[in-house]
Amino acid sequence: MSDGEQAKPRRRRGRRRGRRAAGPPDTNTAAHNNNAVVGNNSEGRADDPTHAPVPDGRPKPHKPRGSRRGPDRLRTVHETSAGGLVIDGIDGPKDGQVAALIGRVDRRGRMLWSLPKGHIELGETAEQTAIREVAEETGIQGSVLAALGSIDYWFVTEGRRVHKTVHHYLMRFLGGELSDEDVEVTEVAWVPLKELTSRLAYADERKLAEVADELIDKLHTDGPSALPPLPRSAPRRRAQTHSHTRNRRPDEAGPPNPGRRTNGCGPGP
Numbered sequence: 577m578s579d580g581e582q583a584k585p586r587r588r589r590g591r592r593r594g595r596r597a598a599g600p601p602d603t604n605t606a607a608h609n610n611n612a613v614v615g616n617n618s619e620g621r622a623d624d625p626t627h628a629p630v631p632d633g634r635p636k637p638h639k640p641r642g643s644r645r646g647p648d649r650l651r652t653v654h655e656t657s658a659g660g661l662v663i664d665g666i667d668g669p670k671d672g673q674v675a676a677l678i679g680r681v682d683r684r685g686r687m688l689w690s691l692p693k694g695h696i697e698l699g700e701t702a703e704q705t706a707i708r709e710v711a712e713e714t715g716i717q718g719s720v721l722a723a724l725g726s727i728d729y730w731f732v733t734e735g736r737r738v739h740k741t742v743h744h745y746l747m748r749f750l751g752g753e754l755s756d757e758d759v760e761v762t763e764v765a766w767v768p769l770k771e772l773t774s775r776l777a778y779a780d781e782r783k784l785a786e787v788a789d790e791l792i793d794k795l796h797t798d799g800p801s802a803l804p805p806l807p808r809s810a811p812r813r814r815a816q817t818h819s820h821t822r823n824r825r826p827d828e829a830g831p832p833n834p835g836r837r838t839n840g841c842g843p844g845p
Contacts, residue, residue, distance in 0.1 A: 650737045653817050657742045658705035659693020661788050662718040664749035664766065670792070675772055675785075676714045676754065679763035687762065688777035691784070693742055695818055701809040702743045710747065714764050715755030718747035722791050722803040724784045743809075744781075746788050 662676040677689045694709035696702055703720045710718050724744040731738055754764045767775050769792075772785040794802045 650732065650735060652737045652739065655738055655740045655816055655818070656696050656702075656812075657693050657740065658696055658702040658709065658745070659691045659742060660706040660710050660718060660720065660745045660747040661691055661724060661784065662710055662714070662716060662747040662749050663769065663788070663792070666721075666748050666792060666795070670769055673769040673792070674766040675769055675788075676710070676716060676749075677765055677767050677772075677775065678713050678761045679765065680760070681762050689765075689767070689775050690777055691744060691781055693744070695816065696812050698813075698815045699811050701811050703745060703806065703809055706743070706745045706747065711752070713758050713761050714752075715757065716752035717750040719750055720745045720747055720806065721795070721800070722746045723807055724787050724791075727780045727784075729780075744784050745806075746791055 663673055664676070665673045676692070678692050679687045679689045682688055692710045692713040694705065694712070696705045700708070706720060707718060710716065722745065724746050726741055726743045728739065728741040731740070754766065756762065756764045769789065772788075773782045776782045776785060791803060
């Protein structure tokens with residue numbers, strides 16, 4: 577370079593990584609960044625500031641608790657019911673013993689046999705509910721002898737997840753005649769004790785029938801004092817929400833039937 581030439585200043589090039597251009601962002605680049613956020617985080621949204629990319633060196637914003645909870649997440653409610661297995665001739669030979677069952681037709685047109693049961697109402701104990709529900713759904717009267725056990729299951733109805741618990745009791749037949757006048761019951765029947773496990777539609781109720789069979793043997797052998805004491809049951813202090821799938825199981829749940837009887841707060845369990 578001659579003395580008459582002046583050296584040109586060297587142009588300084590910026591680093592591409594992390595370089596931020598002045599002015600509004602390029603729309604194509606912004607769209608690319610948004611797509612990257614959605615692709616890398618399946619739980620986030622491109623327009624959600626909690627999931628937006630942050631400059632290097634800055635801590636990521638705190639993700640608030642409950643952000644995974646969608647706006648349409650189902651509310652969970654708990655319902656409690658009680659029912660009973662009523663045995664006629666419980667003090668006599670087993671060959672002559674019969675049990676009262678109720679039948680309902682499901683959405684597929686099948687007759688499903690089960691134990692009578694219903695919601696525990698305000699001020700009732702589980703034993704009182706079992707006696708009342710048996711009378712309402714079958715027309716007969718019974719007295720509680722022993723607890724058979726409890727069943728719990730889940731189903732979805734009316735935009736809610738329902739956790740239902742049903743307490744069952746072994747009951748002695750006191751009197752009355754079978755009746756299917758309850759609009760929620762299609763049929764009622766006396767079923768021989770030995771046929772219960774083949775007639776009941778649900779596996780958990782068939783297990784209860786096996787427990788009842790063992791308790792009846794103990795009753796015959798050692799008398800009523802040999803039966804296990806009843807679990808303590810306090811009267812219900814709060815009314816509970818009644819779903820529109822009264823006494824239905826998860827595989828039967830469907831839209832409410834306007835012709836079904838309501839029970840104060842709505843159709844029962």
